[in-house]
Amino acid sequence: MEVLSLLAGTVILRPYVFIFLALYLFVASSQLGWRRALLWTVTGYAVAFAAEFSSIHGGFPFGDYFYIDATRNRELWIAGVPFMDSLSFSFLTYTGYACAWQIAAALKSRSNPQDAVTYQSIRRSRRVLILGAAITTLMDIIIDPVALMGDRWFLGQIHGWPRGGQYFGVPFTNFAGWFLVAAVTIGVNQALDALLNRSGRENSKPPLPYMHLGGFALFLFITGFNLCVTAWLREWRLFFSGLVLTVAFLFAVRRILAKGGFFLPYPAVSPGTSRLHGYLPPATE
Numbered sequence: 232m233e234v235l236s237l238l239a240g241t242v243i244l245r246p247y248v249f250i251f252l253a254l255y256l257f258v259a260s261s262q263l264g265w266r267r268a269l270l271w272t273v274t275g276y277a278v279a280f281a282a283e284f285s286s287i288h289g290g291f292p293f294g295d296y297f298y299i300d301a302t303r304n305r306e307l308w309i310a311g312v313p314f315m316d317s318l319s320f321s322f323l324t325y326t327g328y329a330c331a332w333q334i335a336a337a338l339k340s341r342s343n344p345q346d347a348v349t350y351q352s353i354r355r356s357r358r359v360l361i362l363g364a365a366i367t368t369l370m371d372i373i374i375d376p377v378a379l380m381g382d383r384w385f386l387g388q389i390h391g392w393p394r395g396g397q398y399f400g401v402p403f404t405n406f407a408g409w410f411l412v413a414a415v416t417i418g419v420n421q422a423l424d425a426l427l428n429r430s431g432r433e434n435s436k437p438p439l440p441y442m443h444l445g446g447f448a449l450f451l452f453i454t455g456f457n458l459c460v461t462a463w464l465r466e467w468r469l470f471f472s473g474l475v476l477t478v479a480f481l482f483a484v485r486r487i488l489a490k491g492g493f494f495l496p497y498p499a500v501s502p503g504t505s506r507l508h509g510y511l512p513p514a515t516e
Contacts, residue, residue: 234307237305237306237307237308238307238314240305240306240307241306241307241313241314241315244302244305244306245306245315247456248315248318248319251319251322251449251452251453251456252318252321252322254322254448254449254452255321255322255325255326255449256268256272257445258325258329258442258445258446258448258449259271259325259329261438261439261442261445262329262438262442262443262445263424266427267420267423267424267427270420270423271321271324271325271416271420272318272321274416274419274420274423275320275321275322275324275325275416275420276317276318276320276321278320278412278415278416278419279316279317279318279319279320279321279412279416280309280310280312280317282408282411282412283296283312283316283317284310284311284312286408287311287312291408292404292407292408292411292412293404293405293408293409294392294396294402294404294405294408295392295393295394296390296391296392296405297390297391297392297393298311298312298313298389298390299388299389299390299391301387301388301389302387302389313389316389316390320412320413320416322449322453323367323370323371323374323413323453324363324367324412324413324416324417325446325449326366326367326370326446326449326450326453327362327363327364327365327366327367327368327369327370327413327417327446328354328359328363328367328417328420328446329363329445329446329447329449330362330363330366330446330447330450330484331358331359331360331362331363331365331366332353332354332359332363332446333443333444333446333447333488333493333498334362334484334487334488335353335356335358335359335362336350336353336491336493336498337487337488337490337491337492337493338487338491339353339491340491340492340493340498341490341491350498354421354424355421355424355425359417359421360414360417360418360421361414363413363414363417364410364411364413364414364417365410366450366480367409367410367413368406368409368410368413369476369480370450370453370454371405371406371409372398372406372473372476373454373457373458373473373476373477374453374454374457375401375405376398376399376400376401376469377457377460377461377464377466377469378390379391379399379400379401380464380466383464384460384463384464392405399468399469399472438497440496440497441496443493443497443498444488444493444494447481447484450480451481454473454477457473458470458473458474458477461473
């Protein structure tokens, strides 16, 4: 009963985390199906928890890192790590992955028209893994400095680095750790995706219009929320740093997607290959 009470306390204390989680589950289940979305949530949490537990005890991969358990009696903590913190990695890594999938597909479409099978298989590529980890890290560059100021807004002061860091108090080792954790999470889920695909368990429902752009919507919601908090705190140097990174990324993405024909209701594929533009019937690979 105590665990359930603390879990309910987590939802009450961190409603924004669960709003992002709900949006992520909607996008992920629409793009990949519920089986893969739930697998991503579980594996994303597990990889992140292992990394955070390792960091607070051994300094790897996020650097010499600590949590402040001031809310231990108000929300769920597991082995010294707040539950909501590890859970956040699930939707953050998926956001990076979902954006990377469409960018990689659009780049390929510019040089070589693709069919539905190729479009779906790109999501399991090494390019998506690396690019997805980079986009996830980009989000953390915007998120972590304002999270470090949690004592000045409703997050609360929950973590820090004893010796501070080079980027608004955050060490560069933290960002390297985020890239590693994101890459591992994406790689694990790409392997599980391939395994399910070989067993004939491909997502078989037609996608919703424009749902392939769902990752970018998540990116905007998450970075926009953090930029709004930064502006509310009047941390203008941090705000404009984050804003420049966000606008530069979205500007580059807009050019890539437009040239690849990805601002249509469905991803562009070769004529006649699929009436549903990227919908891949089960067991075709």
